Amino acid sequence: MNKIFNEDVLLGIDKIEDDSIDLILTDPPYCLGKDYGNDSDQKSSEEYLKWTYRWIDAVLPKLKKNGSFYIFLSWQYSPEIFVYLKNKLRMVNEIIWDRRVPSMGGSTRKFSSVHDNIGFFVKSNNYYFDIDSIRIPYDEETKKARTRSIFVGKKWLEIGYNPKDLWSTSRIHAQAPERENHPTQKPLEIIERMVKASCPKNGMVFDPFMGTGTTAIACLANDKQYVGFEINKDYHKIIMDRIKKYNNCPTLFQQQSQKQSNLTQDIQSQPCMVFYKRTNPN
Numbered sequence: 320m321n322k323i324f325n326e327d328v329l330l331g332i333d334k335i336e337d338d339s340i341d342l343i344l345t346d347p348p349y350c351l352g353k354d355y356g357n358d359s360d361q362k363s364s365e366e367y368l369k370w371t372y373r374w375i376d377a378v379l380p381k382l383k384k385n386g387s388f389y390i391f392l393s394w395q396y397s398p399e400i401f402v403y404l405k406n407k408l409r410m411v412n413e414i415i416w417d418r419r420v421p422s423m424g425g426s427t428r429k430f431s432s433v434h435d436n437i438g439f440f441v442k443s444n445n446y447y448f449d450i451d452s453i454r455i456p457y458d459e460e461t462k463k464a465r466t467r468s469i470f471v472g473k474k475w476l477e478i479g480y481n482p483k484d485l486w487s488t489s490r491i492h493a494q495a496p497e498r499e500n501h502p503t504q505k506p507l508e509i510i511e512r513m514v515k516a517s518c519p520k521n522g523m524v525f526d527p528f529m530g531t532g533t534t535a536i537a538c539l540a541n542d543k544q545y546v547g548f549e550i551n552k553d554y555h556k557i558i559m560d561r562i563k564k565y566n567n568c569p570t571l572f573q574q575q576s577q578k579q580s581n582l583t584q585d586i587q588s589q590p591c592m593v594f595y596k597r598t599n600p601n
């Protein structure tokens with residue numbers, strides 16, 4: 320399909336067939352008062368939850384029986400929304416996205432909030448999940464450390480480890496190479512991880528709240544199809560320009576994404592080092 324409608328998802332939802340989507344991947348307004356050129360993030364708590372339940376009910380029938388659903392939220396409303404979704408789907412993970420916010424200033428009357436809560440849900444136990452496509456390679460130091468015979472030839476050391484449910488990836492800051500003119504653009508790296516793991520080759524990904532079209536770019540870069548909505552016409556134009564830019568020069572996006580992921584590579588390789596630094600109990 321590869322289409323993004325400049326329309327309210329609740330008005331346009333009938334354009335998508337029931338049972339046709341492999342992966343719904345979405346990053347809706349969080350109700351934190353952001354300005355998206357509309358009031359979608361400025362509702363009262365009650366209105367926000369009512370609206371959220373409405374769009375969830377509208378999009379879920381589009382998901383295939385072996386499909387998956389990822390939703391970005393913040394701690395303020397994830398408890399209510401996760402409970403609502405758990406009555407309809409099976410919850411597989413809560414992924415914590417640590418945005419790698421630098422320690423400067425911050426709250427003085429509470430702990431500074433530096434994470435988003437991502438819910439990963441499925442429709443049935445028979446869900447698609449390609450772990451090998453998202454393994455994280457071990458660093459050279461760890462590989463060298465496998466001199467003990469029990470590690471020699473171990474497949475997992477060669478193919479990398481599976482990502483944990485804590486994802487430490489820098490947010491898109493003002494000077495980031497990927498940056499578009501949007502207040503809550505998500506890093507391509509983490510959207511790509513979801514798309515690779517939870518959508519088969521040439522499968523269909525649906526994002527009801529496209530923003531700058533990060534989901535569409537992740538699909539183009541990984542042989543998946545996409546469909547989505549974005550209500551704001553300026554953001555819709557950003558998406559169209561971004562897709563055009565990608566189609567003209569896909570390697571530019573790979574380079575940008577690589578630069579972004581270099582910011583956090585050190586952190587990502589730490590868990591495997593812990594494995595080797597066992598302390599001697601004596």
Ligand SMILES: C[S@@+](CC[C@H](N)C(=O)[O-])C[C@H]1O[C@@H](n2cnc3c(N)ncnc32)[C@H](O)[C@@H]1O
Nearest residue numbers: 327328346355359504505528530531533549550
């Ligand atoms: C959190 S942002 C998505 C950011 C996106 N993940 C990215 O990486 O750029 C949410 C988007 O939903 C859009 N939106 C809000 N209400 C909508 C609606 N009813 N239908 C379609 N889009 C809507 C907003 O304009 C905003 O751009």
